[in-house]
Amino acid sequence: MAVYTDVSDEALSAFLADYDIGGLVAFRGIAEGVENSNFSLRTTTGDYILTLYEKRVDPLELPWFLGLMRHLAAAGLSCPLPVAGSDGEPLRELCGRPAAITTFLPGVWPRRIKLDHCRPLGAALARLHLAGRTYAPRRANTLGPTSWTRLLDLSLARPEAVEALSPGLGGTLRAALDAIVPAWPRDLPTGHIHADLFPDNVFFLGAHLSGLIDFYFACTDILAYDIAICLNAWCFEPDLSFNISRARTLLAGYESLRPLSAAERSALPVLSQGAAMRFTLTRLYDWINTPSGAMVTRKDPRDYLRRLRFHLAAGDERAYGL
Numbered sequence: 001m002a003v004y005t006d007v008s009d010e011a012l013s014a015f016l017a018d019y020d021i022g023g024l025v026a027f028r029g030i031a032e033g034v035e036n037s038n039f040s041l042r043t044t045t046g047d048y049i050l051t052l053y054e055k056r057v058d059p060l061e062l063p064w065f066l067g068l069m070r071h072l073a074a075a076g077l078s079c080p081l082p083v084a085g086s087d088g089e090p091l092r093e094l095c096g097r098p099a100a101i102t103t104f105l106p107g108v109w110p111r112r113i114k115l116d117h118c119r120p121l122g123a124a125l126a127r128l129h130l131a132g133r134t135y136a137p138r139r140a141n142t143l144g145p146t147s148w149t150r151l152l153d154l155s156l157a158r159p160e161a162v163e164a165l166s167p168g169l170g171g172t173l174r175a176a177l178d179a180i181v182p183a184w185p186r187d188l189p190t191g192h193i194h195a196d197l198f199p200d201n202v203f204f205l206g207a208h209l210s211g212l213i214d215f216y217f218a219c220t221d222i223l224a225y226d227i228a229i230c231l232n233a234w235c236f237e238p239d240l241s242f243n244i245s246r247a248r249t250l251l252a253g254y255e256s257l258r259p260l261s262a263a264e265r266s267a268l269p270v271l272s273q274g275a276a277m278r279f280t281l282t283r284l285y286d287w288i289n290t291p292s293g294a295m296v297t298r299k300d301p302r303d304y305l306r307r308l309r310f311h312l313a314a315g316d317e318r319a320y321g322l
């Protein structure tokens with residue numbers, strides 16, 4: 001459930017008066033997602049999404065995210081387009097929260113990943129990377145390798161909770177960090193990355209990829225790290241075995257538009273280790289710090305620990321079908 005802030009009809013009507021998108025027809029909270037409060041909004045001019053930004057998003061960074069989405073949409077990528085109010089400003093305030101309206105994207109995210117999803121996914125990721133080249137402002141990755149030790153320490157402030165989740169987890173993560181961080185590549189091509197391109201952020205209409213959403217972790221970082229995030233999120237079976245055909249297909253889709261250098265290819269194991277580490281750590285932090293009565297479904301960090309183990313054992317890029 002991700003509606004942290006209730007919006008009354010009166011507050012919404014007053015808010016919409018600052019837009020030129022017609023009168024309200026229907027409005028409802030969207031249960032999915034964990035980060036922000038999302039509402040679907042139908043007006044006399046069409047369908048929109050209203051987002052109230054909650055815990056992890058720094059309001060000062062919102063213009064960067066909204067600017068990136070506007071830039072990518074203008075470049076032809078199918079992603080939500082921020083809608084400006086009558087004063088030209090897309091970022092506003094509602095119920096004491098920063099808020100924005102974006103266009104609604106048709107499609108559904110795949111509940112069961114198929115091989116057919118992977119090539120369009122890879123191609124869309126490459127398209128995003130290429131389109132991002134001409135968006136000049138940069139944003140550092142606040143969840144990159146330099147943040148991981150602190151994130152682990154924050155969780156280990158409650159060692160009994162970490163141990164209860166998985167015996168030995170703290171030591172395992174510490175040892176993996178000691179291996180991954182010093183080996184982190186320094187000279188690979190960088191650009192704007194999505195950084196959270198999980199299946200629930202990619203919409204399909206049948207086999208056609210209809211759009212990408214949720215750019216609120218986007219940042220400027222190693223492009224191939226974004227691929228590594230997708231390898232983690234898309235290429236494991238429910239039993240957490242690795243599906244190399246999906247990886248090969250995803251990479252082929254990506255390389256159809258942006259071929260990888262030899263250095264990028266050989267960095268895939270360490271980048272994938274880092275991606276698995278990042279999601280293990282944020283999930284672990286949330287697992288420990290989300291009150292048991294909260295309406296948000298916690299995601300299990302152990303799923304990413306299993307992935308991390310796979311990547312730690314991957315000798316080279318051939319493990320990913322290259």
Ligand SMILES: Nc1ncnc2c1ncn2[C@@H]1O[C@H](COP(=O)(O)OP(=O)(O)OP(=O)(O)O)[C@@H](O)[C@H]1O
Nearest residue numbers: 030032033034035036038049080103104105213214
């Ligand atoms: N532009 C859009 N068009 C159509 N549906 C959307 C759009 N944006 C969001 N949604 C709907 O809202 C849901 C939650 O959105 P989103 O993933 O951005 O939320 P979030 O709280 O940031 O979640 P998380 O970071 O956990 O993925 C999506 O699964 C989708 O159903």
Ligand SMILES: N[C@@H](CCO)C(=O)O
Nearest residue numbers: 034196198279283299
């Ligand atoms: N995609 C993330 C949650 C939102 O960032 C995860 O599955 O852990």
